[in-house]
Amino acid sequence: MNIPFLDNWRKRHGGEDGTSLASAVDGDPEGVAELLSECELLRVRAGRNGLELDDSPASLEALDQLPPRWRDDPEELPWLGNDAGLYLGTVIVRTVPGAVWHIWPGGHPVVRLVSGREIQVVESGLDWAATGAPELSQVYAEAAEA
Numbered sequence: 001m002n003i004p005f006l007d008n009w010r011k012r013h014g015g016e017d018g019t020s021l022a023s024a025v026d027g028d029p030e031g032v033a034e035l036l037s038e039c040e041l042l043r044v045r046a047g048r049n050g051l052e053l054d055d056s057p058a059s060l061e062a063l064d065q066l067p068p069r070w071r072d073d074p075e076e077l078p079w080l081g082n083d084a085g086l087y088l089g090t091v092i093v094r095t096v097p098g099a100v101w102h103i104w105p106g107g108h109p110v111v112r113l114v115s116g117r118e119i120q121v122v123e124s125g126l127d128w129a130a131t132g133a134p135e136l137s138q139v140y141a142e143a144a145e146a
Helices: 006-012 021-027 029-036 040-048 057-064 077-095 121-131 136-145
Strands: 100-103 109-112
Touching: 029 077, 029 100, 040 057, 040 077, 057 077, 057 136, 077 100, 077 109, 077 121, 077 136, 109 121, 121 136
Parallel strands: none
Antiparallel strands: 100 109
16 A cells, blocks of 8 residues: 655655555554554544544544535545545554554555454545445444454
8 A cells, every 4th residue: 555645754764765664663653653643634624624633432423424525526535535544543543452553564554453353444434435334433333342
């Protein structure tokens, strides 16, 4: 998975062009979590609707209630969906005990729960952006009860 802002993170943390996100998470898990939590497009769109994303489960419920105007822009939809998935993962990692980011060898970020179950949050975010299902709060609830 190509994460465009990874180059900026590499520059801030002295990484080489060949530095993978998978290896970065081993060396700097907090830095990678910070990187994945940026979700700038989603935060801007939410802010325009009066919603401040505070990395809480309640903010996921509020996102589920937003009118899906991004569906009118086929170029923005996948970017917003990617951000929604990364934001979902951020909320899970910050609020579900033992949840951590895990990066597959190809660079695909997932959230790994204490049970070992991996949640493909980016796919959930893309589905949510495109169709509204599953709701982000529903994915969170399933992760929190595991």
